[in-house]
Amino acid sequence: MYTEEEERYRFELREFLEQELSPLVEQIEGEELSPKGFIRKLGAKGYLGSMYPKEVGGTGRGIVYDTIVSEEVAYISPVTDTSRSVTSVMAAAPIYHFGTKEQMERYLRPLISGQAVGAIAISEPGTGSDAAGMQTRAERQGDFYIVNGQKHWITNAGIADHITMFAITNPDVHPHQGMSAFVIETNMPGFSVVRNPPVMGLRGVPHSHIRFENMAVPASNLLGKENEGWHVLTDELASERINISSRVLGAARRCYEEAVKHSATREQFGRKIRTFEGISFKIAEMKCDLDAARLLTLRAARMYDQGVRVEKEAAIAKLFTTERGFRIADKALQIHGGIGYWKGSPVEQFFRDIRAYRLGGGTDEIMKFLIQREEYRDFGY
Known part of the structure; x- marks a missing residue:
């Protein structure tokens, strides 16, 4: 599914995030600390420039690498990746695709380097x-x-x-x-x-x-x-939707893993709750949804990197991943019971965070409209 190079990149990124982001999560969630300083660190390490060539300050790795960044950052802090992605994907991509050399130098480079927030x-x-x-x-x-x-x-x-x-x-x-x-x-x-x-x-x-x-x-x-701004606007949406899908993938994966750990250690009625089918079957369903979401997101990302038009595939990935991601969060909260509803639980936080992604970047209903339109068009109607 991922190349050896992509997996190495993920492993190195995880180590960096564990050291630099994990200690900040409570302050960011408590609105005591802006992620702006952390975004600067991401830029300095090259984690904001995957989608852009070296000539403008990027790394030229492609959007698949950006999906890895989104997933891993969101696994720890969805809101931090939201701020990162708005800067380096949503605000930056139109400047790269339509900007002049002067605009790229003045505005794009600072976004990619983390010296500016967009x-x-x-x-x-x-x-x-x-x-x-x-x-x-x-x-x-x-x-x-x-x-x-x-x-x-x-x-x-x-x-x-x-x-x-x-x-x-x-x-x-x-x-x-x-x-x-x-x-x-x-x-x-x-x-x-x-x-x-x-x-x-x-x-x-x-x-x-x-x-x-x-x-x-x-x-x-x-x-x-x-x-000609409508063309600028619509050109940006495919990368935005792939980005949101990968962010929800990371957040949903965290909810899933928290549910697995809790169900494997929590005891009720004298045994681990994972032994009850009401719990273990939820884990099976969550795993299926998670893997399907990953495949749809990766398909859209690979096609994007190949220069293929991906309006439909990006919409499919976003619709499925955000709907199923929220369902995963809901099941994770249910498996945790009361402790999942506690403010100190990551599941409680991620439940609230994931819900937003079914609105931003195009609602579920807009995604369905785009998908059916493209399908009928592909069938010649």
């Missing part, structure tokens, strides 16, 4: 899944675009140095033909964080409501061509 701003208070319904406007005035609008649920925005942001530049046509992408700096006048709303899971990084008020963005910060 975010991607698509969702708005009135538009979530319907990205084409966005209301944020960017009006060209001389050498600047004047941006006005709001974005909501923007992970990392409250700690980001710059943000890959989408806005309507031509309101007279369909948003698919009138949207543009920009890289904005969070120190630009007119940018503000309205609030960082408290959330059920993924605690430790802000999921911000941000506002742009007559924010002057240099025309040189336009990403790609004017009014």
Whole structure:
């Protein structure tokens, strides 16, 4: 399934994470410590640049290696990998694919090296899944675009140095033909964080409501061509969904392993609870779901690295992995009983964290819509 080189990479990464990340988990989850410093360490070790060539500061290993990073970081702290991935995948990929040399030097390199934290701003208070319904406007005035609008649920925005942001530049046509992408700096006048709303899971990084008020963005910060932002947006989604799948894989694997350990040591009615089929059959079901999720995620990642169009495969991987990952977390909590509902239990935390991934990057329902659309298209309908 994985090459010897990939397995060595995983082993070395695990050792690094055990030393550098594990001691920080409680502080991050308790919102006492931002993962920003740890992301800097990841960048220094080259763990943020798998998807990008050496010419721009990456390692050129490919997205399969990034899935290994996501899985292993999320095994310890899903929210830390969320912050990492928003920086090095979601915010960075559009800059690499559509940015100028100057934009790559100024914005991409710092993201890959861990010297900057990034975010991607698509969702708005009135538009979530319907990205084409966005209301944020960017009006060209001389050498600047004047941006006005709001974005909501923007992970990392409250700690980001710059943000890959989408806005309507031509309101007279369909948003698919009138949207543009920009890289904005969070120190630009007119940018503000309205609030960082408290959330059920993924605690430790802000999921911000941000506002742009007559924010002057240099025309040189336009990403790609004017009014071609929809292509920039959709191009990023496949890698994002593969990334989310691998993150849930890591978190679900942790829940599964915690359930195996607990059921093998916990005694009730004079025997280990693993001897009850009500428990052991859950373990069997969890293992099947976990392995199937890995295969679907790895299939999409391998195809992506080969340059194959993977919109459908990425959607399949995300839908299955997030749904089954949450089911694994639920079964793990059930196997733990009351102790699984305790705030000090990783299962309790991961149960809350995993649930978020069925929303971000495209909801379950959007994934199903994409999959059926591509299937009918493949059959010629």
